[in-house]
Amino acid sequence: MPESTLDAAGVLADLDVLDFDGLALDALASSALASSALASNALASSSIAPDPFASRRDPVFAALACRLFSCLPRSDQRSRGADYLSGLLAARGRKSIRNIAALFGGSEVEQRLHHFVCASNWDWVPMRIALAEYLEDVAAPAAWVAAPLIVQKTGSNSIGVERRFVPELGRVLNAQQAVGVWAANAEVSCPVNWRLQLPGSWLDDRARRRQAMIPDGVGPSSLEECTLDACLETARDWRLPRRTVVLDARSMNAAALVRRLRAAGVPFLIRVSGGLRLAAADSALARWSTRPQPAGLIMKVARTLTRPVAWRNHEAGGGRRNGMVAAVRVRLGFDADATELCLFSVSGPQPASGEPGGAGAELWLADRMPEEVPALVRLTRLTGRVRRDLREVSDHVGVRDFTGRSYGGWHRHLTLASAAHAVRALGRAGAGVPATF
Secondary structure, X not given: OOOOOOOHHHHHHHOOOOOOOOOOHHHHHHHHHHHHHHHHHHHOOOOOOOOOOHHHHOHHHHHHHHHHHOOOOOHHHHHHHHHHHHHHHHOOOOOOHHHHHHOOOOHHHHHHHHXXXXXXXXXXXXXXXXXXXXXXXXXXXOEEEEEEEEEEOOOOOOOOOEEEEEOOOOEEEEEEEEEEEEEEOOOOEEEEEEEEOOOHHXXXXXXXXXXXXXXXXXXXXXXXXHHHHHHHHHHHHOOOOOOEEEEEOOOOOHHHHHHHHHHHOOOEEEEEOOOOEEEXXXXXXXXXXXXXXXXXXXHHHHHHHOEEEEEEEHHHOOEEEEEEEEEEEEEOOOOOOOOOEEEEEEEOOOOOOOOOOOOOOEEEEEOOOHHHHHHHHHHHOHHHHHHHHHHHOHXXXXXXXXXXXXXXXXXXXXXXXXXXXXXHHHHHHOOOOXXXX
């Protein structure tokens, strides 16, 4: 933890979750039980009402709260942060500020939480870095996985909402479009960083921009630019251990992404379309054209290189899945001195076309060599781990539930929802408390 942050005792004392005495977890439980009883009396709740303080008896909650809320300079902010995090884990239904506040006392609490999330000036970036550092300590991520987030809305007042075509769904929705960067391994994944794509209707309207408190430095950006910005900030600027960035670039300018990631020194593993033009640089294709050709065509020519591969199917309970893989060395463009990349295809044991690069095959591009493909295939499957955890964890702790107009409010809510996801996911995976806590 940085020297400038508060010590663990001060943070936990501010949160009223620990009678600090050597960070004893028994005291944590006793304090939380007492707080829970007081809250129950204040709310006159029934015996089956959700207990907002129950999560604070979880050692994962205590350890993570200690790390995250030390980023907040004031004790009242740390207390409200703990309340909001508890509410995201305990509130039933939509995790709105009103529903969270109802667990703690109603309208007065709602005003305080609304100000804390939507109008306060605390910076969410240090808390996101603290979350990523915590996950490095307890979960050892294998990669950073970038994943889109579509949040469908019925009205037009929530920040960033616009009618837009969603390629993944093949239809037009009234929705927010965001991208998250997830720390992921085979057992657990958790979002650590976010970008919200803001359309011109929000950025060009001065009154709307002022009401949403969108900073002057925030300008128009495509989903591709949002994705790259979030990935570079996480993988490079936060000075975390070097990890591969995994993302789906089929609807993006994959060549431009590769050049930017290589220039930044960030290792990458990118899913590409069959139309991406690459130059074969593999000795196995020495008799074939070295002119740039579609990636799908290159892999069809490489069908004699196909071999078996196995991975875990994270979206179907983690069971073993067998398939076929083929890999060749390629370059971007005509430059013979350009760094060689690895293009590989992954398919089921019997692809529909009977050859790599055919229908049903996934095409991936990495800054590694073909000899490393089995490990790379396992990294590509982490996208399934993220989809599963988004569905089973994030959607239950309110990642799509922010309804306000505030730009900062959206980012603060998503940061705290990511923390709630970490508490839930790490507890489910049987991890979460560092040895130094």
